[in-house]
Amino acid sequence: MSHILIIGSANADHVMKFEYLPAAGQTLMSHEYRLEQGGKGANQAVACARLAKSGSFIDFICHLGQDSVGNDMRQSWIKDGISTEGISQVAGLSTGTAMIFIGDNGQNTIGVAAGANASLSPHDLDNHIELFARAQYLLIQLETPTATAVKALQMAKKQGVITVLNPAPATALGNSCLKWVDIITPNETEAEALSGIEINGTEDAQMAAQLLHQQGVGIVVITLGSRGAYVSSTDFTGLVPAINVQAIDTVAAGDTFNGALVVGLSEGMSIAAAVGFANAASAITVTRQGAQRAIPYRHEILY
Template sequence: MSRLVILGSANADHVMSFEYLPAPGQTLMSKDYRLEHGGKGANQAVACARLRQPGNRVDFICHLGADGIAEQMSQSWCDDGIHPEGITKVDGQSTGTAMIFVGADGENSIGVSLGANASLTTEALAQHQMLLVDADWLLVQLETPTTTVAQALKSAKKHGANTLLNPAPATVLGTEIYKWVDIITPNETEAETITGIEVTDEKTAKLAAQMLHQLGPDTVIITLGSRGAYLSCQEFEGIVAGVDVKPVDTVAAGDTFNGALMVALSENLPMRDAVEFANHAAAIAVTRRGAQRSIPYRREL
């Protein structure tokens, strides 16, 4: 049995759909509105829970507000098999909120209010130390305080876990955090933020990957949307092709990829095979609307 731990954000996603994304200063009437369960951490935890083999355990360390949407979200995660020990509801706080605009071509723009996510401090993390000690794999992102993310990576790594950092949203970090990271999974924008190299093709992806290796991670995976992902590790270097589908909504594509990647690696798949598995999971997700409700189950792959 593998123990998979995800630390990160949970948001209530307010989603509006448009023919095209509004330009600065432009007001458009949306075609529809819906309230979704989202947040990068929660999306990745749901992907892990739905794609794992029976017997593997998924824990999600997060902070929710003391409100009705928090009850709905936490119950839905438990229904998917996520253990509740890491889920904390914080009095006096509201659950994190995201405003998401989705265009007809599936592209999106997102704004986030952290809410209770911001209260997931290093002091709060200490209450979940045993989840990190017992973890075989840890997956983190950057929608919670970066000091907490760094502490979680350091603690899990010291106790023998394999660590994955999805550096999203794009943020400039100090170099110290990367030495606790085994696998880093930026998209093109995030890779450019960290390295200063604009990733436009395989050549520039390779340059960015080389710089990321120098920071610490042994494995670099730069996700390239519909083109797949650029993988740089000891066994393989190059593009692992994506799956040709017609996208409807790309909101949870990257999160599905990351959750699926950790599941595949926890089952000892070779790195290239794990990236292919993650590409397939993300491809299914983009053919559906919504964040967590778009994430596939293992049987669908």
């Protein structure tokens, strides 16, 4: 039975689409509006819950506001089978919010209010030591304070938990963080931020992976969009090709990939097989519009 702990952010995404992006001082009427439940941590928790086999246990540590948005998110996650033990609603703070303006040409402008996400401190993790103790895998990102992520990795390693870091948003991290990471899953931009190497193909990915290994990371998985994912590990090294689909919306594709990868590994798949499973899951996500509502369920994955 899989037992996965996710720590991260939760956002309400307000998405508006326009013919073109408004200039300073200009007011435009959008031709589409939708409210999405998002945030990298929440997306990955939902992916784990929907893709894991029946009987698996999914814990999620996050901070929400004491507001209707936070209430709705919590209820939605319960329906997906996510445990609520690690979910806190913080008085006086709003749930994280993103305002996303998208032009018909694909350009976008995004503003984010971290809200309760920013209040998830290293000290708060001490209240959830039992969740670390029962986890097999920890999956974490960087949309909450970096100090919190570092402490979570340390706590997990001391408990013998396998740690998976999705280093997003892209930022430079030192050995003080990476030495606690068993598996790292950057995309091309994030791999460049970590290694200083511009990723244009598998040779660049190989060089970046070697630098990350030198900093203590055991397995490196660099996602390369429609090309697939480059894996560097002692068991398998090479490109796992993506599944060719007609993408309409890439939001939450990376989060689906990360959730599926950890689910596959927790069920005993090899790293190559788990990446193939993750590619299959994310391929479905990009054919659908939205964030969490686009994430597939296990029975939809033909793998």
